[in-house]
Amino acid sequence: MRRLTGPSLAVCKREIYSYFVSPVAYFTIVPFLLLCGFFFYITFNYLSQRGGSETAATDLMVFAIQTMSVLLTLASPLLTMRSFAEERRAGSMELLATSPIRERDIVLGKFFASWFLVGAMLLATAPYPLFVQRYGNPDVAPILVGYLGLALLGGCLLALGLLISSLSSNQIVAGVSTLGAGLFLWMIQSLPPAAGTATLYGTLREIAVYMSLQQHLTGFSQGVVAVKSLVYYLSFISVCLYLTTVSSASFRWK
C-alpha cells in the first residue's frame, strides 16, 4: 500500500465529503451502532449477572469485537458499492479516465475515504471499553489489539468491495456481490471437518480456513498479534487495491 499523496488526498477528501452529504454514511453508521450497542448491552447484562466468571470483562470485549466484525461485513458493501459502479453508470468514469489523476490515486483516495468512515464507526464504539473499565478491570492492550484487527478486517472488506464495484456498472449488483464475497470469506472457516490435518482434504481445509477473514480476527480479539494475520490482511488489501487499479485502468484501453 502506498502513502496518501496529493491527488489521492484530494480524491479522498471529495469522497469523504460525498459520503457525509449523502444519506449513505448515516444509513450505514446509525444501524451499525444501534446493533453494536444493543448486543453489547445484552451481553454485558448477561455476563455481569453471572457473578462468578473470572474472565467476564475479557469475554465481553472479545464478544463485542466479534459482533462488530460480523456487522462490518454486512455494512461494508453499503460504503463501497457505489464507488466505481456509480461512476460507470453516471458516465463520470470517462472524465476520471481522461483526467490527469492516475488510477492508483483514484483507488487509494476512494479506499482511504471509506476506511476513514469505518474508523469513525469504530471510534463511535469507544464507550464500550470505557464502560467495561468502569464496571470491571479489563486488560487494556488486548482491547486495542482487537480494534486494530477490526480496522484491518474493515480495510479488507472495503478493498474487496472496491474491486467488485470496479467490475460492475450496477451498484446493487456490486453491493450484493460484495456481501456474498464477504460472507463467503467469513463462512469458509466452517468447512466440514477433516479426519486429520495430514490428509489432502485436511490440508486444503487448512488453506481455506487460513483464507477466512474472521479466522484471523480471532487472534486479534484475544490480544494476540500474529505476523501471518498481519501479512494476510495487508496483502489482501494490497492485492485487492492493485486489482482495482488494473480493473479501472482497463477503461482506458477497452
Place this chain on the structure above:
Amino acid sequence: MNRSSDRRRFVLVCLLLSFGMLIAAGVGWAFGGFRSLAFHLPFWTSAVGVGAVVLWGRDQLADLFTGRAAAHGAAAVFSAAAAVGIAAMLNAIAASRFDIHWDSTEDKVFTLSEQTHAVLDSLTENAEIVGFFPSDPEATRYNDGLYADHLLTLYRRASNGKIDFEMVDPYLSPRRAQEYGILHEGVAAFKMAGRIERTSSLTEADFTAALLKLSRGETPAVYFLVNHGERSLADPNETGYTSVEVGLMKQNYSVEPLDLRRAPVRVPADAAAVVIAGPREPFLASELNALDQYVDRGGRVMALLDPINEDKLENLRTWLKKRSGADIQNAAVIDSRYNYSADPFFMSAQLEPHHQITATLHQSIRSVPFPLASPVVFEANVDYAPLASSGSEAPQSWIENDLATAPPAYEPGKGDVGGPVLMAAAVEGRGENGARFALFGDSDFASNQLYAYGGDLFLYTVNWLTRQKDLIAIPPRDPTQRVLRRPGSQGERVAFVAIAVFLAPALFSIVGIAVWLWRR
C-alpha cells in the same frame, strides 16, 4: 481465422491455468510439504499446461502480445496473476515458516513459560503429538480441541522443528486412535522414539510433563513411609494426601507406600525420594537402620513433623538431627501477626525468596498456611538453606514449648524463644554420596484441605530432592481476575443503556438530519 482465434484462447487459458496451479503448488508445499498431494496435484497440472502450450501453441503465444488491446489485456491479466501469486507465496511463507506472535495480554495467557522453553530446548529427539478431538463443532469437547490446537501450536513454534503435531478426529479415523491406544476423545498423545505418552489434561504443565517423561524415558519413584500414623495417600478427606499423590503422578512420579516393618527391611533401590509425612508412632531401630543405609547411598529424605502432645518420635528426631543436622522440635511456632484464623496456633509461613525450591513460588505467593508448625533448629556449624519462617519477632512470634495451655503467651522465662522462627529448610551434600534433606515442621500445608495453597511447595520440594530442576521453575498460573459488576442504581442502568446503545446513533442521526435539511 476462427481456428487461430480458438487456439489463441486455448493458449491463454493454458498459461493462466498453469500459473494458477503453480501458485497453488507453492501454497500446497508451504502447508503440506513436498510430499503432499496438495503440492503434487497442482504442480503436475501446471507442468501439463505448460507442455500443452509448448506442443500446440508456440505460434499463438506471440500473437497474444501483439495488437494494442491484446497487449494491454495480456499485461493486465499477467500482472494481476503475478500480484495474487506473490501475495499467496508471502502468506504461505508467513504461515508456515515465519510464525511469530506477540501476546499483548497482561498475564501472557498465550505464551509458554520459561520452564517449558527449557524443556523444549533440552529435547534431543523429535516428538510427534496427535490431538484426538472431535471435529464436529456440536460435540462437547470441540472447544477443548481448539484449545489443544492453540497450545500445541505454541509448542511447535517454540520447539525449533523438534515438535510437530496434527489434530485427528477419533471418530473419523478410528485406526489412528487404535494406533495410539486412544479409548476416548479429548486426549493428546505424545510420541518420541517409539514411546507414547498420553494426557487428557490440557494444561501446559501436563503437556510439558509428558514431553519430559518421554525424553527421560523413566518414571522416578517416590516412597511414602507408612504404619507410623502418617498422612495417608488413600485418604480423600481433608487431612489426607490424595492430592499430593495426584500432583506427583502428574509430574511423572510413581508414588508408592513403603512399610519398613515388613521384610525386606530396606528402601528400594529405585527410590528417588522417601517422604515421612506427619508420623505419630515411634520408629523401630531396624527402620532407622534401613533409612541410614538409604542416606549412605546418597538418598533423598523429606521429613514433615507436626507438634504432638504425646511425643513418641524421639528416636526419629534424634536420627534426623544426626543425619541432617536439623532438630525438628516438638514445640509450636506462634506468629500472631500472620495469623488469619481464630486458632492461636495457626500461622502463615513466609517463603524465602532465594532458594531454588521457593524462588519461583515466591513470585506468586509469599506465604503458605502452616496450621500448627514445629520449629526447625540447626546448630551453628550446619550448612542449611531456609525455606520458610515466621515473619515476625517476639513478642508476636516465638517458639511455644507449652502445647497444652491455650491461649499461648510469650514467656521467655519459661524457655520460649523469640522469632523469627525457621519452620522449613533444605540441606544438601550430607555424607559421602551427597544425600539431600527437606525438613518441615508441618505436614498440614500439603493436605487435601490446604493443597491449593501449599501443594506447589510440596511438589517443588520433591522436584528439588530428586534433582528435577527443570520442573521446579514451572510458575503456577494465576491469571488476574477480570470480573464485571452490574451498575448499582436504576439511574446508572438507564445512563448505561442511553450512552452505550443510543448516544452515538442519536448524534449521527442529528448530524444526518441537519445535513439533509441544509442540502434541501
